[in-house]
Amino acid sequence: MTHTTPRCRRLFAAVAALAVCARLAAQTDVPITTVEGGKVAALVPIAISGFTGEADKVLKFDLEVAGFSIVPPAQARFELVGKNGGQIEATLKDAGKHALFARAYPGGTPRGQAHALADDVVQTAIPGQKGIARTKIAFKITVGQRNQRNESVSEVFLADYDGANAFQLTQDGSIVRSPAWQPGHRVLYYSSFRLGRACIYSHDLASGARTAVASFNGMNDGAAVSPDGTRIAMILSKSGSPDVWVSHIDGSGLKQLTTTREDEASPCWSPDGRSICFSSRAEGSTRLYVVDAGGGPMRPLNTGGVRGATEPDWSPDGSQIAFTRMGGRENFQVYVVPAKGGEARAVGEGEDPTWAPNSRTLAVVRRKGSIRRLSLLDVPTGRVKDSASFSGGCSQPSWAR
Amino acid sequence: MNRFLKIGLITLVLAGALGGAGCKTKPKNITAIPGSEGRAGTTTELAPTAPIGTSPGGTAGRGNRFAPGDTGANPVDLNPQNAAANLTPPPQTDLPAGDIRNGMREDREMFRGNTVYFDFDKSAVKKGPETTKVLAVAEYLKAHADAKLEIEGHCDERGTEGYNLSLGERRALSVREILLNNGVAAEKVTTVSYGEARPADPGHDEAAWGKNRRSEFVLLLPAGGNVR
Numbered sequence: 001m002t003h004t005t006p007r008c009r010r011l012f013a014a015v016a017a018l019a020v021c022a023r024l025a026a027q028t029d030v031p032i033t034t035v036e037g038g039k040v041a042a043l044v045p046i047a048i049s050g051f052t053g054e055a056d057k058v059l060k061f062d063l064e065v066a067g068f069s070i071v072p073p074a075q076a077r078f079e080l081v082g083k084n085g086g087q088i089e090a091t092l093k094d095a096g097k098h099a100l101f102a103r104a105y106p107g108g109t110p111r112g113q114a115h116a117l118a119d120d121v122v123q124t125a126i127p128g129q130k131g132i133a134r135t136k137i138a139f140k141i142t143v144g145q146r147n148q149r150n151e152s153v154s155e156v157f158l159a160d161y162d163g164a165n166a167f168q169l170t171q172d173g174s175i176v177r178s179p180a181w182q183p184g185h186r187v188l189y190y191s192s193f194r195l196g197r198a199c200i201y202s203h204d205l206a207s208g209a210r211t212a213v214a215s216f217n218g219m220n221d222g223a224a225v226s227p228d229g230t231r232i233a234m235i236l237s238k239s240g241s242p243d244v245w246v247s248h249i250d251g252s253g254l255k256q257l258t259t260t261r262e263d264e265a266s267p268c269w270s271p272d273g274r275s276i277c278f279s280s281r282a283e284g285s286t287r288l289y290v291v292d293a294g295g296g297p298m299r300p301l302n303t304g305g306v307r308g309a310t311e312p313d314w315s316p317d318g319s320q321i322a323f324t325r326m327g328g329r330e331n332f333q334v335y336v337v338p339a340k341g342g343e344a345r346a347v348g349e350g351e352d353p354t355w356a357p358n359s360r361t362l363a364v365v366r367r368k369g370s371i372r373r374l375s376l377l378d379v380p381t382g383r384v385k386d387s388a389s390f391s392g393g394c395s396q397p398s399w400a401r
Numbered sequence: 402m403n404r405f406l407k408i409g410l411i412t413l414v415l416a417g418a419l420g421g422a423g424c425k426t427k428p429k430n431i432t433a434i435p436g437s438e439g440r441a442g443t444t445t446e447l448a449p450t451a452p453i454g455t456s457p458g459g460t461a462g463r464g465n466r467f468a469p470g471d472t473g474a475n476p477v478d479l480n481p482q483n484a485a486a487n488l489t490p491p492p493q494t495d496l497p498a499g500d501i502r503n504g505m506r507e508d509r510e511m512f513r514g515n516t517v518y519f520d521f522d523k524s525a526v527k528k529g530p531e532t533t534k535v536l537a538v539a540e541y542l543k544a545h546a547d548a549k550l551e552i553e554g555h556c557d558e559r560g561t562e563g564y565n566l567s568l569g570e571r572r573a574l575s576v577r578e579i580l581l582n583n584g585v586a587a588e589k590v591t592t593v594s595y596g597e598a599r600p601a602d603p604g605h606d607e608a609a610w611g612k613n614r615r616s617e618f619v620l621l622l623p624a625g626g627n628v629r
Contacts, residue, residue, distance in 0.1 A: 142598075151599055169449055175598045177566065196502065197551075197593045203448055210448035217501065217591045218434040219570040222563060235567060237592065240431035241574060242567040261431055263524070263567035279564065281571075286564065310564045324561050332561065351561045370605055395562055 041380035043069035044125060047076035055084040055110040061162060062118030062133040065361060065385050067126070067378045078125050088113040092121055100124050111164060130358040135161045137354070137363055138169070138179040138188055139374060139397040141390055149196070151175050156190050158205075161356070161363070161399070163374060163388030169203065181400045182225040182249070188398075189213070189223040189232065200234060200251070213251030222266055225249070226273045227316075231293070233257075233267040233276050244278050246293060257291050258282075258298055266311045269293070270339070271318045277301065279310035279323075286310050288323060302341030311352045314339060315359040316401055322353035322362055322379075334364050336379060348377050348384055354399045363387070363397040432581050435588050501549050501591050505621035512538055512618035517576055519614040522560070524571040526579060526616075535576055538618055539583040542590075549621040550585075552576050554594040555601070557610035562596060569594035576616045 046068045051059055059080075060070055073079055079097070082090030087106040093099050101124060105113040112134075119131025142154040156179045159166040170176055174193035181188060186205040191198040199215035200223045214220040218237035225232055229249065236245045239256060242263040247254045258264050262281040269276055277290050280298070288301040288309045301321070303309050308326040315322070318339060325333045325346075332351040337344035350364030362377045366386075372393035376385045387394075515534040517526055526532055542548055554569030554576075573592035581587055602609035 151595070154598070171449060175595070177596075178563070197591075205450060208447050208450040210446050215500075216434070217499070218574075219566070219592070219594055221566050221594075237570050237574060238434050240433050242570045263571040265567035266563035311561050326559075326561055326564065352563065 041067070043067055043381050043383065044078070045069050045071040045076045046078040046080060046121075046125070047071060047073040048080045049073075050081050050083045051088070051114075052084060053110065055088055055114045058111050058114035058162075059118055061385060062115060063121060064383060065162075065376045065378060066118070066122045066129070066132070067360075067381045067383060068121075078121070080121060082117075084110060084113070088117055090117050092124055111160075115160075129360065132161055132356045132358050132361055135357060136400040137161055137163075137374075137397050138181060138190075138400070139363075140176055140179060140395050141168075142372075142393040142395070144392050147173050149174070151193065156188065156203075157390075158188075159388070161387075162376070163390070166388070166390065169205070178222050178396055180224050180398045182229050183227050183401055184229050189225055191221050191223070200232075202249075211250075213247070213249075224267050224269055224276075226269050226293070227271050228273050231273070233269060233278075233293070235264060235267065244276060244291065246276070255295065257293075257295060258289075260298075264289075268313050268321075270314050271316050277312040277314055277321055279312065286326065288312050288321070301337070303335070303337050304343040306335055306337075306344040309335070309344075313354050313362075315355045316357055317359040319359065322347075322355060324351040324353065332367070334362065334377065347379050348382055350375060350377065352396055353377075354397045355401070356399050357401040363399055365395045365397065432578070432587050434591065501588070502551065502621055504624050505549060506624045507551075508620040508622055509617075511541075511620040515618055517572075517616040518611065519572055519616070521557070521610070521614065522568070524568060524575050526575050532579065535579045536583060539580045539585050542580065542585045547623050549589045550580070550591070551619040551621060552590065552592045553599075553617040553619065554592065555599060555613055555615050555617070556597050557613040558597045558600070558605070559610065560597070565596035566594050569596045572614075572616050 044067055046063060048060060048070055064070065077095050079093045080090060082088060087104050089104045091099050091102040101120065103120065105116050115133035118133040122129055122131040136158060138156060138158050140154050141157050142152055145153050147153050151174055153173055154176050155172065156169045156176050157166050158169055169188065170192065172192050172194040177191040177198060179188050179190040188203045188205065189200060190203065191200050198220050199212045200220045201210050202213050203210045213232065214234060214236060216236055216238040219242055220234065220236055222235040223232050231246055232249060232251065233244060233246050235242050241261055242265065243259060244257040244264045244267050245254055246257060257276065258280070260280060260282040264278050264280045267276050267278040274293055275290050276293050277288055279286050280289050286308050288303060289298040290301050291298040306325055309323045310326060311324040313322050320336045321339050322334060322336045325335055327333065332349065333346050334348050334350045334353045335344040335346050350366045352365045353362040355362060360379055362379060364375055364377050365372050366375050372395050373389055374387040374394045374397055376387060515538055517531050517534055520527065526535060538550065542550060552573040554571070554573030556565040556569050560568060570592060573594060577590050577592055580590055600609070600613045601615065602612040
């Protein structure tokens with residue numbers, strides 16, 4: 001963590017008291033907390049006053065997820081003052097009481113207004129950091145009841161990143177798995193047992209059109225769409241073993257990437273679309289491998305001796321891979337490792353991590369007894385916040401990006 | 402150096418170089434799963450739509466965010482209950498051509514006693530009683546020309562979900578290998594992995610887990626007539 005000297009813009013002092021509808025561009029040369037790779041960073045202290053009810057709650061949640069700690073004004077590096085009613089009005093000041101922005105957030109819900117303000121605070125206080133408060137996640141909820149086939153029913157849900165405004169997408173009454181966004185599109189890929197066994201479907205959220213893209217005998221699972229939205233990596237067992245395959249986005253042009261006898265699982269793409277990371281037991285115990293998306297040998301990824309590595313997810317900025325280390329029950333840990341391999345760092349309890357578009361926050365699944373719920377994990381600070389809870393077990397989050 | 406040894410070495414190196422595109426050694430004893438070649442991609446059905454991002458101004462730009470300036474106005478009803486009420490169940494389309502379950506009915510009782518159990522984190526069928534159960538199924542399939550089989554793979558809850566999907570499939574495939582090695586035609590057998598989604602015992606201790614690490618047999622018989 002480094003702490004730079006504040007150099008503030010007096011220009012904003014004049015408008016500090018006045019909340020205006022026009023958005024003012026905020027300069028970003030303010031005190032910052034630099035997040036250094038692999039090191040644990042400190043929380044950014046901020047004081048918040050004037051907000052009430054849902055807006056206040058949502059704003060504080062968003063900022064805590066983003067790595068802020070809410071403190072009294074005397075200890076704060078930033079101060080956010082405002083009010084809410086029909087609209088949120090807010091002024092962000094630095095430690096020298098200079099206004100960094102003064103804005104109003106009309107329209108929409110108090111929740112939406114608070115998310116928008118939180119994103120502005122994040123992007124102003126932590127230069128280069130993207131706000132994530134208005135992003136979406138897809139995930140699976142195991143509803144709990146059994147269907148005629150004695151399957152524990154699960155469905156795909158969509159929600160705001162914090163679990164609010166959840167919407168049930170599928171109504172299949174069977175098992176679903178591995179929801180994954182097509183980046184840049186409002187299309188989800190997932191597997192469903194609606195026909196009695198898992199087939200991979202693409203599901204256009206706007207039109208409702210659903211098309212099977214892989215329905216081979218054996219396993220059709222773990223679809224992951226390439227960052228440019230043109231290809232799918234997936235696990236098929238049509239060769240006689242669970243292997244990594246790639247195809248065009250509609251399922252045509254299949255190509256087998258791995259040929260091990262053992263099982264591969266959980267493919268994910270590098271942001272440049274050139275590589276696919278996955279887990280395999282090819283060498284006895286589970287570990288991560290990388291293979292060129294066009295084909296070639298699978299190369300083990302060095303995770304610094306951390307064993308039982310599975311469920312990788314490549315950060316959108318390409319620098320890190322998050323994964324789950326399997327241990328005993330209730331003992332799964334999320335790790336991050338440089339994408340080129342190296343020392344892996346434990347960042348918190350949980351499993352099945354998915355990166356937010358900011359390459360900083362992870363959504364993970366955490367188990368408490370037999371209950372599974374979603375949590376948000378700020379990787380540099382280790383801060384964990386639970387998402388909204390649901391009746392039923394949540395798992396397999398996929399962050400829209 | 403012995404000339405034959407030398408030739409052998411060169412051959413080995415060459416073979417290694419030629420086969421180097423994929424894995425060094427192509428694993429043995431893997432038989433492709435026949436059937437279901439081709440996707441069901443031509444059948445598009447109407448499934449639920451999602452309200453997110455369908456509000457005006459919410460879809461601008463890449464990704465799944467509200468557009469800048471949109472503070473979250475989203476007049477669509479997001480209550481799951483209300484949304485569900487507006488939805489009709491998806492039409493049941495047919496299984497893809499080539500799916501071995503087409504025209505077959507399920508009999509889960511016939512091989513109830515043949516369920517194969519596995520060690521923790523293992524997919525190999527244990528020698529002895531577990532293998533014997535599989536061999537009995539093989540004999541039945543060879544004696545009944547019309548009969549087919551679905552092999553289910555299941556796991557306990559101690560792996561991650563993604564991992565368990567593949568482990569369950571690998572278990573089912575291990576059982577399938579024994580069947581194929583004992584004369585059962587590949588066309589008669591398919592596999593399905595449930596991962597941890599269908600535990601036989603809902604408990605959270607070793608007694609339950611031991612029952613959940615398993616492979617079950619679902620006998621498939623022609624839907625119309627008797628099997629002989």
